[in-house]
Amino acid sequence: MKQKITIKTIAKELGVSSSTVSKALKDSHEISRETKDKIQAYANHFNYKPNSLALQLRNQKTKVIGVILPKIVHHFFSTVIMGIEEGANEKGYNIIVCFSNESYKKEVETLKVLSNGSVDGLIVSISNETLENQDFSHFIGLVTEEIPLVLIDRVVDEISCDKVVVDDVGAGYKATKHLLKNGRKKIALITTPKYVNVGSLRRQGYEKAHIEEYIKTDKNLIVEVNEKENIKNQIEKVFDEDVDAVFAVNEIYAANSMKIAKERGLRVPEDLSVIGFTDGLISEYSSPSITTIAQHGFTMGKQAVELLIERIDKDTEVYSPKKIVISGDLKLRQSTKPSS
Secondary structure, three states: OOOOOOHHHHHHHHOOOHHHHHHHHOOOOOOOHHHHHHHHHHHHHOOOOOOHHHHHHHHOOOOEEEEEEOOOOOHHHHHHHHHHHHHHHHOOOEEEEEEOOOOHHHHHHHHHHHOOOOOOEEEEOOOHHHHHHOOOHHHHHHHHOOOOEEEEOOOOOOOOOEEEEEOHHHHHHHHHHHHHHOOOOOEEEEEOOOOOHHHHHHHHHHHHHHHHOOOOOOHHHEEEOOOOOOHHHHHHHHHHHOOOEEEEOOHHHHHHHHHHHHHOOOOOOOOOEEEEEOOOHHHHHOOOOOEEEEOOHHHHHHHHHHHHHHHHHOOOOOOOOOEEEEOOEEEOOOOOOOOO
């Protein structure tokens, strides 16, 4: 009795991609005659039959989009959800929103549940734990199965799909350049661990601005925050370096920096300038209010929906992933020293 095989089995045995196998079995003009003959012969020999239930689920539109985000309490992601919902509703779609809580396991399980035919496509921001593990096989599996996927904010090159991101390097550069132009010399960077790519990209912008001013980056002024430990205690150490400015890659880190400054008798912005990231309520209603980089989460959400629905409705087999980059804007408030 011949073994039951799948597209993945054929791909592995013949050393080609699952997408190539799928196209060859559909007799696509994109695949060479030689390759098609080889794949079709192998499939016939092992009596390959498509999974009719999977095909039925794939072809039957639910008019629902699945969204998986890392955190429920986060101003940026809440604005992303509003953008996704408005964009989806305009096209006659509804959304299901789930949260990974930064857990690799929960992200894998949620993807598995949503991709079984419950939704027509997925919009996802990758969890911190997945980025730390560097295991993206659950996403690569979705792409292989040709399930429409758009990644937002936290993305990686290993996953070949549509993406919508903020220009994090440019944003980090704008924030740091503003502080340098205002005479700040010792600028602390409060960032994420290096495996969280958005933090790493914002760090690149921070370093670029210093290089342009012929200032050597001081590693003692950079704090990589582990959120599993006390955030305030980790940030506090950098204040022993007599910093005169802080660039924080999110508004929680910025607010903690201002709290520490006040405890140490530093005046904001006279003694210490602070710039955060994400234009949320914390930034707006802190005292003093916090200068920040606006990420335009609402726009990101709408752009992601447009890409996803375009992918869902695409009839042609030719598919080239797109990447949309949104520019972050510096929103000046009370926490930075005005230009003299």
